[in-house]
Amino acid sequence: MLNEHDLTWYKDAVFYELYVRAFKDGNADGHGDLPGLLSQLDYLQELGVDCIWLLPICPSPLVDDGYDVSDYRGVHEDYGTLDDFKALVEGIHARGMRVIIDIVVNHTSDQHPWFLQARASKDSPLHDWYVWSDTPEKYREARIIFKDTESSNWAFDTLTGQYYWHRFYSQQPDLNYDNPAVQQEMLDILDFWLALGVDGFRVDAVPYLFEREGSNCENLPETHQYVKRMRAHMDANWPGRIMLAEANQWPEDVREYFGDGDEFHMAFHFPIMPRLYMALKQGTRRSIVEILQRTPGIPPLAQWCIFLRNHDELTLEMVTEEERQFMWEQYAPVPRMRLNLGIRRRLAPLLDDDPRRIRLLNALLFTLPGSPVLYYGDEIGMGDDIWLHDRNGVRTPMQWDASPNAGFSPADRLYEPVIADDVYGYQVRNVAQQRADPASLWHSTRHMLAVRKQHRAFGRGTFELALPENEAVLGFWRALEPEPGAAEDGERFLILVNLTDAPQRAALDLADWAGAQPLDVLNGESWPAVGGSAYKVELAPYAHHWLKF
Ligand code: NOJ
Numbered sequence: 001m002l003n004e005h006d007l008t009w010y011k012d013a014v015f016y017e018l019y020v021r022a023f024k025d026g027n028a029d030g031h032g033d034l035p036g037l038l039s040q041l042d043y044l045q046e047l048g049v050d051c052i053w054l055l056p057i058c059p060s061p062l063v064d065d066g067y068d069v070s071d072y073r074g075v076h077e078d079y080g081t082l083d084d085f086k087a088l089v090e091g092i093h094a095r096g097m098r099v100i101i102d103i104v105v106n107h108t109s110d111q112h113p114w115f116l117q118a119r120a121s122k123d124s125p126l127h128d129w130y131v132w133s134d135t136p137e138k139y140r141e142a143r144i145i146f147k148d149t150e151s152s153n154w155a156f157d158t159l160t161g162q163y164y165w166h167r168f169y170s171q172q173p174d175l176n177y178d179n180p181a182v183q184q185e186m187l188d189i190l191d192f193w194l195a196l197g198v199d200g201f202r203v204d205a206v207p208y209l210f211e212r213e214g215s216n217c218e219n220l221p222e223t224h225q226y227v228k229r230m231r232a233h234m235d236a237n238w239p240g241r242i243m244l245a246e247a248n249q250w251p252e253d254v255r256e257y258f259g260d261g262d263e264f265h266m267a268f269h270f271p272i273m274p275r276l277y278m279a280l281k282q283g284t285r286r287s288i289v290e291i292l293q294r295t296p297g298i299p300p301l302a303q304w305c306i307f308l309r310n311h312d313e314l315t316l317e318m319v320t321e322e323e324r325q326f327m328w329e330q331y332a333p334v335p336r337m338r339l340n341l342g343i344r345r346r347l348a349p350l351l352d353d354d355p356r357r358i359r360l361l362n363a364l365l366f367t368l369p370g371s372p373v374l375y376y377g378d379e380i381g382m383g384d385d386i387w388l389h390d391r392n393g394v395r396t397p398m399q400w401d402a403s404p405n406a407g408f409s410p411a412d413r414l415y416e417p418v419i420a421d422d423v424y425g426y427q428v429r430n431v432a433q434q435r436a437d438p439a440s441l442w443h444s445t446r447h448m449l450a451v452r453k454q455h456r457a458f459g460r461g462t463f464e465l466a467l468p469e470n471e472a473v474l475g476f477w478r479a480l481e482p483e484p485g486a487a488e489d490g491e492r493f494l495i496l497v498n499l500t501d502a503p504q505r506a507a508l509d510l511a512d513w514a515g516a517q518p519l520d521v522l523n524g525e526s527w528p529a530v531g532g533s534a535y536k537v538e539l540a541p542y543a544h545h546w547l548k549f
Pocket residue numbers: 064067104168204205246311312
């Protein structure tokens with residue numbers, strides 16, 4: 001059962017990002033749904049997931065796969081009903097897990113009744129719920145995010161003869177947060193879902209809530225003010241429920257979204273993600289170290305979310321132009337692999353399906369400061385289909401077994417085809433097969449996850465770099481001091497990884513630890529005791545070790 005007294009559960013939690021349409025079809029219509037997901041909760045529990053993050057589930061015309069909401073208080077008909085949702089939340093909580101949902105605060109669908117009324121007449125009370133202008137000249141300093149499809153953040157509306165503001169697809173008009181009614185409505189919507197039992201929200205597109213002339217219209221003070229209001233509302237009424245920020249920004253800008261502990265509980269660490277991949281191709285830790293050093297401290301109860309992949313393209317917004325070119329050359333040699341400022345591929349194909357590199361990045365996912373977020377299917381190394389529309393190629397059906405349609409659905413036609421190629425196809429890559437094979441990626445992922453959960457230092461501990469001269473080796477400490485008067489001892493880990501395909505030697509200054517005998521908690525092997533001089537290690541290609549001191 002759920003421990004409702006644990007108000008800081010998110011610090012220790014392992015998150016699992018899940019696309020309902022892709023997970024399990026419960027009514028044989030070719031689309032995954034809530035009852036289907038309910039039937040697979042034991043699987044997630046067995047994997048060791050603590051909190052499921054559901055991609056948008058509200059009614060939507062699906063121009064942006066649910067990030068274009070047309071009713072904030074319902075469930076998309078493909079997914080089921082509100083009663084199905086209640087049953088799902090109950091099932092999740094009964095297993096001691098939690099669930100957060102995506103909440104799209106910045107914009108609605110252009111089919112939302114609010115927008116339909118807003119454009120019906122300039123005198124409509126709903127008109128001012130959106131951002132209008134008589135010219136497309138305002139806010140010129142705001143960048144265009146969906147570069148491949150949009151040429152402006154303004155779209156002309158024939159009914160009103162005005163332009164409306166949109167940061168994403170033109171079918172996603174931005175809400176006007178200068179209007180108090182909009183602010184209040186969004187709080188009411190949070191309440192609606194909180195009353196249904198959700199444990200929190202992944203808040204979409206946070207930086208863009210307000211617009212101001214002469215700025216790039218991102219991270220404005222007014223946005224922080226509103227976030228504080230959301231947080232105060234949550235704290236006052238729903239203790240233990242969380243808000244996770246999607247703010248694809250530089251570390252110092254994301255840091256602001258934690259406020260003084262009075263804004264978000266959590267925020268994704270976007271910039272570190274591409275650098276993990278970059279480091280593998282460069283054979284040096286430099287870019288990882290740089291971004292970690294550039295990452296400010298955060299309030300004690302705040303937490304980063306670390307991820308390797310998600311439902312979008314692997315974003316290259318938070319790298320330099322030169323680094324972006326490098327990443328594209330290295331990881332997206334086929335033009336179709338590129339999308340906007342990113343790469344539409346999954347974890348395993350990005351790493352040439354090399355188990356050593358996949359496990360290495362997983363090891364960093366589970367030990368870097370923050371809570372890890374796994375993307376559905378990556379635990380079995382699912383492949384992608386770059387020829388599908390937009391980002392759909394990384395949203396294909398979950399591969400449960402080798403039966404037709406990968407055990408995902410008995411329907412004749414699926415929302416998208418299952419991956420069926422020789423390497424990543426469901427016939428050879430699926431949950432059933434990997435569960436039966438103790439050497440599989442699934443087992444290694446589950447093992448890392450279990451080991452992580454035995455040691456609170458990974459979720460709550462301090463972080464300190466431990467850098468030997470050899471730049472091919474990344475090392476860092478995670479440590480938790482014993483709490484005063486607590487029965488539990490403190491704990492301290494040294495994480496060591498070899499970022500290259502060659503064996504690497506390194507020497508570490510562990511003078512403070514003379515006499516200690518490190519233990520690799522992943523495989524139970526003891527390492528030589530620390531002596532008086534430099535501690536010399538030899539790491540196999542792409543090796544990773546979690547050494548307990
Ligand atoms: C970020 C989401 O991750 C992405 O999928 C979506 O297209 C945009 N926000 C717009 O809502």
